[in-house]
Amino acid sequence: MEQYLVDHGLKVTVVDTKGRCLVADRDFSPGEIVLDQEPYSSVLDAESKSLRCDACFRCSENLQRCSACKSVSYCCTSCQRKEWKLHKSECQMMVKLSQAKQKLPPPSLRLIVRLVIKRRLQASNVFPRTNVDNFEIVEALPTHFSETGEERLVLYAQMSNLVKAIVTPLEVDLKETCELFCRIACNAHTICDDEFRPVGTGLYPVVSIINHSCAPNSVLLFDGRRAIVRAIQKIDRGTEVTLSYVELAGSTKTRQKALKEQYYFSCHCTRCMNAETTEGTREDSILEGYKCSNEQCDGAVIQERDQPYFRCILCGLTHDGDKFKRLESMATKLTEEANAAVKSGNDARARSIFEQTEAIQTTLYHRYSVHLMRTRDGLLKVCMSLKDWNAALKYCHLTLPAYERSYSMKSPLVGLQYYTLGKLQWFLGDSLEEISGVEVLNRAKEILSITHGSSSKLVQELSSMLLEVNMEAAYRVQKGLMK
Numbered sequence: 001m002e003q004y005l006v007d008h009g010l011k012v013t014v015v016d017t018k019g020r021c022l023v024a025d026r027d028f029s030p031g032e033i034v035l036d037q038e039p040y041s042s043v044l045d046a047e048s049k050s051l052r053c054d055a056c057f058r059c060s061e062n063l064q065r066c067s068a069c070k071s072v073s074y075c076c077t078s079c080q081r082k083e084w085k086l087h088k089s090e091c092q093m094m095v096k097l098s099q100a101k102q103k104l105p106p107p108s109l110r111l112i113v114r115l116v117i118k119r120r121l122q123a124s125n126v127f128p129r130t131n132v133d134n135f136e137i138v139e140a141l142p143t144h145f146s147e148t149g150e151e152r153l154v155l156y157a158q159m160s161n162l163v164k165a166i167v168t169p170l171e172v173d174l175k176e177t178c179e180l181f182c183r184i185a186c187n188a189h190t191i192c193d194d195e196f197r198p199v200g201t202g203l204y205p206v207v208s209i210i211n212h213s214c215a216p217n218s219v220l221l222f223d224g225r226r227a228i229v230r231a232i233q234k235i236d237r238g239t240e241v242t243l244s245y246v247e248l249a250g251s252t253k254t255r256q257k258a259l260k261e262q263y264y265f266s267c268h269c270t271r272c273m274n275a276e277t278t279e280g281t282r283e284d285s286i287l288e289g290y291k292c293s294n295e296q297c298d299g300a301v302i303q304e305r306d307q308p309y310f311r312c313i314l315c316g317l318t319h320d321g322d323k324f325k326r327l328e329s330m331a332t333k334l335t336e337e338a339n340a341a342v343k344s345g346n347d348a349r350a351r352s353i354f355e356q357t358e359a360i361q362t363t364l365y366h367r368y369s370v371h372l373m374r375t376r377d378g379l380l381k382v383c384m385s386l387k388d389w390n391a392a393l394k395y396c397h398l399t400l401p402a403y404e405r406s407y408s409m410k411s412p413l414v415g416l417q418y419y420t421l422g423k424l425q426w427f428l429g430d431s432l433e434e435i436s437g438v439e440v441l442n443r444a445k446e447i448l449s450i451t452h453g454s455s456s457k458l459v460q461e462l463s464s465m466l467l468e469v470n471m472e473a474a475y476r477v478q479k480g481l482m483k
Ligand SMILES: C[S@@+](CC[C@H](N)C(=O)[O-])C[C@H]1O[C@@H](n2cnc3c(N)ncnc32)[C@H](O)[C@@H]1O
Pocket: 017, 018, 019, 020, 021, 140, 141, 142, 144, 186, 187, 208, 209, 210, 211, 212, 213, 262, 263, 264, 265, 266, 267, 268
């Protein structure tokens, strides 16, 4: 692996507090690929199985199901052939399960089954191994076994028994498999499409060397199931390459909690360290605190340490905490109902509940609140699904300032939100005889060319749209239809 990293201008160092770190051994420019890797083991989510090829993870309208197990599909014979050595053992197990009228194992379990099979096939030289595709580099990843809670270990032990039953007659060591579950929990990545919708899970042992930062200098995207790490800012030689493991829209407390629960560490990145300053406290309370009831004040309200009351961090006005809690619990309940309606495909109902939630949250939270941002995002999606483009445009507009505040300006999520806004503006502006989407689409292109790469399908589509929009704008200016 060392040579592979040298060839890519990278090296590994070890730090007491973090373990291994991936460090740039040359300068990387924004948009440059730092690292890309095929997974050691990967699996599609249940919802994506009928839409995507099990080998390349791309969507296809010509999927052919494996005629034996009928549980996986491929887009072409080349993909099927490429996967056959690995799928062969799994296929026999799937057939046995379906003959015994048993349900297919869940994706996390199938990921381990595939890992165990691949390990065995590589050990017996049936499947080729390379310096970045072998079980030893999987084994080098941390497990946090001793820190894993008893409840979770019991679950992993039960799942390991299932793995053992499924992969018979392969030998399976229960403790080792249990450790594999722990390893997957803190090293595997969710595979997403270009718009960050999850499609599956994969284990990428080289990418997994990259540590977390809440202000990361890289972003992880996927081309099919191939992981691609891109620099989103200049990474100087000697600097550690970092990615974010968690949702970045949230206060330091929320991010730290998520990191501790799944990855067992406390983050000391610049963003987390800044949280201890007055400016950091203010930022965190804006993202997740309540709104100050003083009409002249733009502050956010947080609970005073060891006190029952709440105080605005800007004007100092005290507030009744019970009222906040009551409204918050109503909004949380409504959000759950709205999400359930989305899941069941009832967009009209989801919209009506999200609207009630938004009304409560507007009185409860600051305008940059992540809770309000998520509700408006939900409204944006259901309104698009209901083809109410004007309402979708309104909610997209409302989300953007909160997006820019909670994510970095170089975040792909900000770029995608600009893209959605530009498309909606262009679409609606067209009928209003004015074009306002150009600037917004240019901003989207600027960000997405870095995060997704200028040759990506998404940026190509965006560029074609911009060309069309610019031509139309020039035509309208010429005809005096637009200033
Ligand atoms: C995916 S691995 C990253 C590579 C790991 N450092 C190694 O030695 O292989 C995730 C684990 O690395 C450690 N880690 C990642 N980011 C960290 C950070 N910012 N601070 C401290 N530990 C970190 C934690 O132990 C975490 O569970």
